[in-house]
Amino acid sequence: MSNPDLDRLQPYPFQRLAALREGVQPPADRDMISLAMGEPRHPAPGFVAEALIEHTHGLARYPATRGDTALREAICSWLSSRFQVPAGWLDPERHALPVNGTREALFAFAQAMVDRGRPGARVLMPNPFYQIYEGAALLAGAEPRYLDATPGGQPDFDAVPAAAWRDCQLLYICTPGNPTGAVLDNAQLQRLIRLADEHDFIIAADECYSEIYPDEANPPPGLLQACAAMGRSGFERCVVFHSLSKRSNLPGLRSGFVAGDAELLAGFLLYRTYHGCAMPPATQAASIAAWSDEAHVRENRALYRQKFDAVLDILGKPLGLERPQAGFYLWPEVPERDTDFTLGLWREEHVAVLPGSFLARDGGTGNPGARRVRMALVAEPEACVVAAQRIRRYLQ
Structure with missing residues (x-):
């Protein structure tokens, strides 16, 4: 016997991609280039690796589920600086918890x-x-409700009926969005906060792409920043999730944090104490080093800007593409069914992309990912350029 809700889980997008390509042979004279998976491939910062190695002595003790004070202080300091939260509002003892990657x-x-x-x-x-x-949602015993994206790429909150808000217990938002790159501005975030107050639900903001953006003078806002602008010092009903995977090219470190409403985090800490998911001491030391440095993050953004410039120069006109507001994805419409485009590109050019329909559901008005594909510009610049050239050739 097992939890019957396990049967409701759908195959992961990359399982579906593997099944789609099964038996299809790409051209052997071309190296494979993958734009399918959003796994950062820029070099990991050396100083973070050094911090990890230097603190292996911590393996001799059990780590605390809530993490060391120094790590929570580094997290709160970074949040306050990055998202314009007044000094003292974020208490490391109450408002932040380290997590082993934001996925878990x-x-x-x-x-x-x-x-x-x-x-x-x-x-x-x-x-x-x-x-x-x-x-x-499914494993928690709840029903998911899908909010289709507007042409701008973020959910169409205006289309949500009052009854759906009334039944809502938890709202996931992703800003900047995966895969659209769209950003919710402060006014939109504050509107959601007011809706949460009115209908008694929690907002979980996935902000893992917040540090990859084109304009150094205009970083994407965040949910706690919206709270601060409202004078909402308790961050009631609001939590944010951040990760070092994209920001610092450290997907293998499995390090992130959740921060916000102290009462919600107290319950989450209790859950995590039983769940057994404390962060290893060496990982905490490496995380402190990463959250305390911005130079490597600026270099990371510069490399993504370089790749977007080059790829959009090749594919912008053929696919009607513009630079996304943030993140490292392109989300173009394609001239045939998304699965056909994906399979044809693999068969003829040995380039992997992800069908958009694998990242969405038909909530009653059609699948909003159909006839789109996701391209992750995570490879080295030269590989991204070659991939773009092959895609353009396939389009022609």
Whole structure:
């Protein structure tokens, strides 16, 4: 016997991609270039690796689930500086918890927050979306409701009926968005906060792409920044999730944090204490080093800008593409069914992209990812340029 909700989980997008390509042979005379997976491939900062090695002596003790004070202080300091939160509002003892990558935290948060005893529990999420949101809702005993993206790329909150807000217990947002790159501005975030107050739900903001943006003078705002602008010093009903994977090219470190409403985090800490997910001491030391440095993050952004410039010069006109507001994805419409385009590009050019329909669901008005593909500009600049040239050739 097992939890029957496990049967409701859908295959992960990359499982579906592998099944789509099964038996199809790409040209052997061309190296494979993958734009399918959003795994950063820029070099990891050397000083972070050194901090990891230097603190292996911490292996001789059990780490605390809530992490060392020094790590929580580094997290709160970074949040305050980056998102214009007044000094003293973020208390390291109450407002932040380290997590072993935001993927596990985004999933676990729903398990701790959804009230299974409340009939008609709903978890609202963007569509297209990061599939962890859907799995988290289903395994928490709630029903997912998909909010289709507007032409601008963020969920169409105006289309949500009052009854859906009333049944909502948890709203996942992703800003900057995966895969659209769209950003919710302060006014939109504050509107969601007011809706959360009115209808008694929690906002979980996935902000893992917040540090990859084109204009150094205009970083994307965040949910806690919106709270601060409202004078909401307790961050009630609001939590944010951040990661070192994209910001610092450290996906293998599995390090991030959740921060915000102290009462919600107290419950999440209790859950995590039983869940057994404390961050190893050496990982904490490496994380402190990463959160305390911005130079490597600026260099990272510069490299992504270079890649976007080069790729958009090749594909901008053929695919009608513009630079996204943030993140490292392109989300173009393609001239045929997304799965056909993906398979044809693989068969003829040995380039991997991800069908947009694999990242979305048909919530009743069609799948908003159909006839789109996701391209992750994570490879080295030269590889991204070659991939773009091959895609243009395939289009022609």
